[in-house]
Amino acid sequence: MRGKGPHHHLPAGTASPRSARAPSPTTMVRNVDDFDFCLPSHAQGVLEGLQRLRAHPKLSDVTLLAGGREFPCHRGVLALCSHYFHAMFSGDFAESIAARVELKEVDPDALETLLDFAYTGKVTVNQGNVEGLMRTSSQLHFPTIQQVCSRYLRQQMDATNCLGICEFGESHGCPEVSSKAWSFLQENFEAVSQQEEFLLLSKERLAVYLSNEQLQVQEEQSVAEAVLRWVRHDPEQRAQFLPELLELARLVSLPDHYLQNLLAAEPLVRDSAASQALVARSRTTLGATGAVPTPPKAAPPQKLEEVLVVVGGRVLEESEDEEGGLETPSAPRNFAFYNPKTRRWMALPDFPDYNKWGFSLVALNNDVYVTGGSRGSQNDTWSTTQAWRFCPKDGTWMPIASMLRARTNHTSAVLNGEIYVLGGTTVEVVEVERYDPYNQSWAAISPALKYVSNFAAAGCLGKLYLVGSCAVKYNALTLQCYNPVRDAWSVITSPFIPKYLSAPRCATLHGLIYLIGDNTKKVHVYDPEANIWQKVVDAPGARLPRGYGFKQLRLWGALGRHWLLTPALGFPPVQVQLLHTLHENGGMAALGDRLFVTGGHWKGMDGDYRVEMEVYDCAKDRWVREGSLPCLWLFHSSSSIFMDTSKWTEAFPGDQGW
Numbered sequence: 111m112r113g114k115g116p117h118h119h120l121p122a123g124t125a126s127p128r129s130a131r132a133p134s135p136t137t138m139v140r141n142v143d144d145f146d147f148c149l150p151s152h153a154q155g156v157l158e159g160l161q162r163l164r165a166h167p168k169l170s171d172v173t174l175l176a177g178g179r180e181f182p183c184h185r186g187v188l189a190l191c192s193h194y195f196h197a198m199f200s201g202d203f204a205e206s207i208a209a210r211v212e213l214k215e216v217d218p219d220a221l222e223t224l225l226d227f228a229y230t231g232k233v234t235v236n237q238g239n240v241e242g243l244m245r246t247s248s249q250l251h252f253p254t255i256q257q258v259c260s261r262y263l264r265q266q267m268d269a270t271n272c273l274g275i276c277e278f279g280e281s282h283g284c285p286e287v288s289s290k291a292w293s294f295l296q297e298n299f300e301a302v303s304q305q306e307e308f309l310l311l312s313k314e315r316l317a318v319y320l321s322n323e324q325l326q327v328q329e330e331q332s333v334a335e336a337v338l339r340w341v342r343h344d345p346e347q348r349a350q351f352l353p354e355l356l357e358l359a360r361l362v363s364l365p366d367h368y369l370q371n372l373l374a375a376e377p378l379v380r381d382s383a384a385s386q387a388l389v390a391r392s393r394t395t396l397g398a399t400g401a402v403p404t405p406p407k408a409a410p411p412q413k414l415e416e417v418l419v420v421v422g423g424r425v426l427e428e429s430e431d432e433e434g435g436l437e438t439p440s441a442p443r444n445f446a447f448y449n450p451k452t453r454r455w456m457a458l459p460d461f462p463d464y465n466k467w468g469f470s471l472v473a474l475n476n477d478v479y480v481t482g483g484s485r486g487s488q489n490d491t492w493s494t495t496q497a498w499r500f501c502p503k504d505g506t507w508m509p510i511a512s513m514l515r516a517r518t519n520h521t522s523a524v525l526n527g528e529i530y531v532l533g534g535t536t537v538e539v540v541e542v543e544r545y546d547p548y549n550q551s552w553a554a555i556s557p558a559l560k561y562v563s564n565f566a567a568a569g570c571l572g573k574l575y576l577v578g579s580c581a582v583k584y585n586a587l588t589l590q591c592y593n594p595v596r597d598a599w600s601v602i603t604s605p606f607i608p609k610y611l612s613a614p615r616c617a618t619l620h621g622l623i624y625l626i627g628d629n630t631k632k633v634h635v636y637d638p639e640a641n642i643w644q645k646v647v648d649a650p651g652a653r654l655p656r657g658y659g660f661k662q663l664r665l666w667g668a669l670g671r672h673w674l675l676t677p678a679l680g681f682p683p684v685q686v687q688l689l690h691t692l693h694e695n696g697g698m699a700a701l702g703d704r705l706f707v708t709g710g711h712w713k714g715m716d717g718d719y720r721v722e723m724e725v726y727d728c729a730k731d732r733w734v735r736e737g738s739l740p741c742l743w744l745f746h747s748s749s750s751i752f753m754d755t756s757k758w759t760e761a762f763p764g765d766q767g768w
Contacts (some may be wrong), residue, residue: 112544113263113470122647129491130501134158134326137344137503139677149184149196150348151220153762157229157230157231158229158230159274160184160187161230162230162266162675163184163197163227164181164183164184164229165182166182166183167519168180168642170182170183170184171185171209171560172184172185172188172199172209172210172211173209173210173211174209174211174212174213174221174225175211175212175213176212176216176218177216177217177218178218178261179222181221181222182224182228182525183225183228183619186200186472187228187229187230188225190275191224191227191228191252191254191622192224192228192251192252193253193667194249194250194251194252195250198211199359199373201761204343209730210457213250215249216246216249216250216609217242217245217246219239220239220242220243220245220246220247221246223243224241224243224246224247224255224433227252227254227255227723228252232408233255233258235258235259235262237266237462239600240259240262240263242693243255243259243279244256244260244263244278244284244412245260245282246281248282248284248700249556252584254612255596256284259297260279260284260286260287262595262608263275263278263284263287264286264287264527264528265524265526265572265595266572266595267290267291267294267527269298269301269302269304269305269309270304270305270306271303271307272291272294273295273296273305273307273308273311273315273320274293274307274317275287275288276288276291276295277290277315279291285548285605286332286459286548286549286615289548290527290548292322293314293475293476294474294527295319295322295325295427296322296324296326296476296595297326297475298754299325299326299327299332299333299336299475300327300329300332300336302600303332303335303339308336308339309340309343309456310338311365313348313351313354313355316337316355317354317358318357318653320333320358320359320419320454321358321413323612324414324476324503324752325414326414326476326752326764327414328622328703329417330360330363330364330365330368330665331365331368332481332544333359333360333387334359334360334361334364334372335350336359337355337356337358337359338376338378340355341378344709345378347714349378349718351583352378352382352384352385353380353382353385353388354649355382355435356385356388356389357388357440359510361388361389361392362392364392366393368387368755369392370393372389373386373389373390375517375566390447390627390681390713394725397524403661408634414753415449415451415529415751415752415753415754416450416701416702416750416751416752417447417448417449417450417701417750417752417753417755418447418448418450418699418701418706418748418749418750419445419446419447419458419471419473419478419744419748419749419750419751419752420445420446420447420448420697420708420743420748421444421445421461421469421471421478421480421746421747421748422442422444422445422738422739422741422743422745422746423444423465423468423469423744423745423746424465424466424467424482424743424744424745425442425465425741425742425743425744426719426742426743426744428589430498435490437733438645442462442464442741443457443460443741443762443763444457444460444461444741444743445457445459445460445500446740446741446762447457447462447753447755447758448706448723449755450701450702450725452684453737453767454738454761455739455740455761455762455765456758456759456760456761456762456765457485457760457762457763458500458505458757458758458760459500459506459507460502461480461498461507461661462507463496463498463542464485464486464706465485466485466531466745467483467485467518467744467745468482468483468484468493468518468519468520468745469481469483469518469746469747470482470483470484470517470520470521470522470531471522471697471747471749472522472523472529472749473524473749473750473751474527474529474547475526475527475547476502476627476751476752476753477499477500477501477502477521477751478500478502478749478751479497479498479499479500479510479529479545480498480500480727480747481497481498481513481517481520481522481529482494482495482496482497482513482516482517482520482531482534483518483533484498484518484519492516493516493517493518493534493536494516494517494518495512495515495516496512496513496739497509497510497511497513497545498510499599500610502753502754503610505757508647510545510550510553511545511550511552512552513531513543513545514543514552514553514554515535515541515543516535517531517533517534517535518534519533519534520532520533520534520535521533521534521565521567522567523567523568523574524570525569525572525594525699526569526572526589526594527547528544528545528546528547529544529547530543530544530555530567530569530592531543531544531545531546531575532558532565532567532576533562533563533565538561538563539557539561540553540557540560540561540562540576541557542553542554542556542557542558542563542592543555543742555592555597556578556592556597556599556631556673557599558590558592558599559590559599559601560580560588560590560601561577561580562576562578562580562588563578563579563580564578564579564580564611564612564613564614565578565614566578566614566615566616566625567616568616568618568623569618570618570622570623571621571638571639572594572619573591573592573593573594573638574591574592574594575589575590575591575592575616575623575638576589576590576591576592577614577616577625578621579610579611579615582649585605586609586610587608587609587610587611587614588601589601589604589636590602592639600629602641604636604641604642604643605641605642605643606642606643608632608634608643610624611625611626611627611628611630612627612628612695613627613629613695614627615627615696615697615698615707616624616698617698617699617700617704617705618700619700619703620703620728621638621639621726622635622636622638622639622644623635623636623638624698624705624726626689626693626698626707628692628693628694628695628709629692631688631689631690631691631692632685632686632688632689632694633688633689633726634686635686655701657751686731687732688733689707689724689732689733690724690733690735691711691722691724692709692711693707693708693709693710693711693724694709694710694711695709695710695743695744696708696709696710696721696746696747696748697747697749698746699748699749699750700750701750703727703729704725704726704727705723705725705726705728705730705746706724706750707723708722708739708746708748709714709722709746710722710742710743711746719742720738721738721739721742721743721746722735722739723735723736723737723738723739725735740763740764740765741762741763742764
């Protein structure tokens with residue numbers, strides 16, 4: 111609509127006074143505060159876009175050639191992910207400006223995987239590609255992929271492949287892999303020596319392994335038997351090495367009847383004069399023939415024995431002063447080992463942090479680790495992030511890297527050569543972190559799916575199992591499983607899962623998880639492969655029901671003469687033999703083929719406190735009392751290690767023998 115006032119027409123090209131200057135955006139906004147904008151998906155979008163541009167050679171600035179294949183890509187992306195390419199493209203090399211770069215002796219499939227990772231940050235490592243990825247990432251210096259492959263190899267290690275992984279790690283400059291393989295070999299020599307991989311070792315490599323004084327064996331003659339097995343695999347070529355290898359088999363520490371049998375019944379020894387002389391000399395050294403013992407040319411190797419180690423916390427004698435603090439005349443001894451052969455408690459160097467409670471103990475690579483815990487009274491308590499390691503070889507306690515979170519009344523377990531600590535923090539989430547002994551660092555991992563405040567954990571068959579309950583649900587336990595390869599938890603529904611257990615403890619033996627609690631003498635057994643809570647029937651001499659074979663009773667061999675009855679057999683489950691007594695605030699550990707349970711209980715009308723130990727023999731399904739602990743610990747934790755018992759000869763104060 112036109113205005114009613116007069117209209118003034120200006121000459122063409124003359125600006126109106128009001129429109130001579132267009133308004134500035136800043137004059138339109140009264141609020142002069144800054145406005146920050148960030149597109150969260152931008153970085154990922156750029157990477158995805160660069161990945162798509164690889165399909166258009168004109169939009170890439172270099173093409174890699176390997177194995178007859180071409181890989182268009184971008185110098186900047188390669189330089190960011192690989193030290194090798196960073197040096198190549200930033201230096202004065204011809205490749206720095208070349209449009210095409212040939213990579214000789216590089217696996218094209220592995221290269222393709224590395225390039226995809228550079229653009230996406232994703233990689234899948236499996237049994238088929240791990241060797242090629244490790245080799246190529248080492249060649250081209252992709253450190254992240256090297257770490258991923260290293261972790262995969264350590265997690266997949268078992269008795270069938272640890273020797274090959276050890277050599278592979280050494281040849282590709284991965285000390286954390288070879289160190290883990292060495293530790294696995296030391297702790298599982300008997301199982302490793304039964305595998306095909308062991309029989310294929312070269313003589314030189316076998317000699318290196320046998321020279322390791324830290325080999326842990328249940329039977330003293332296991333090393334000699336392994337040597338004989340290796341020679342029998344190719345007697346024509348290997349018989350000549352028998353004397354040299356037997357000299358590494360600790361013959362001087364073997365029973366005389368075994369050495370005598372070698373001389374009389376072993377064809378390989380009878381056919382070798384040098385081997386006969388070596389065995390005879392070993393018998394003479396032991397004084398077995400009645401001759402004067404001749405001193406050995408070198409000090410005999412240390413004799414490792416498997417023992418139960420216990421770290422104690424607060425003891426019964428401690429009292430609280432009027433202000434609620436601890437009043438202890440002198441710090442009690444708190445670290446000991448129990449030798450099942452001598453049935454004696456011997457003293458070890460004290461754990462430096464006295465009078466603790468709520469800590470957790472595990473053994474890894476034959477060292478003892480203690481994490482977390484609290485000190486003080488009920489009115490003044492605090493958790494700690496501290497972690498300690500005891501090395502039996504050196505006999506010293508040393509602090510290690512502190513945990514990421516302070517923890518008390520948590521649990522810890524060993525899986526694939528790493529330590530996992532779970533729970534014990536102040537939030538209603540089961541927070542989990544993992545310690546890598548090779549990098550000496552902690553890393554947080556995914557928390558458990560369900561919160562539990564009363565729990566135990568154990569590593570078994572390559573996975574971590576967490577069993578426990580929440581304080582508001584006293585009638586139900588929850589079983590959760592962590593897969594380290596996927597960094598993922600799952601909740602497992604399993605038949606016959608036990609009811610509520612107070613302060614549960616568990617230990618792994620023969621691929622089974624044994625579970626006990628403070629509030630019951632019952633013992634529960636979980637079979638991860640069958641996903642069922644098995645229970646044992648004490649039925650000596652009984653026969654299998656018609657139509658049932660050992661597939662249904664697959665644990666027969668692990669538990670000797672007893673039946674494991676599952677619902678498939680049509681029998682109701684029954685209990686493992688009960689413990690003789692309750693064990694509170696104690697430990698549970700596997701030692702050889704047996705389980706050791708320790709812990710205190712109040713006995714009698716006068717309230718006497720006892721800290722007793724029981725041992726479970728799987729072959730006989732029988733709990734046997736094994737005496738008392740040497741100190742009235744109100745809290746302690748235990749595990750098993752191999753150690754040279756001859757170094758530690760001081761009896762622990764309070765040891766009464768057995």
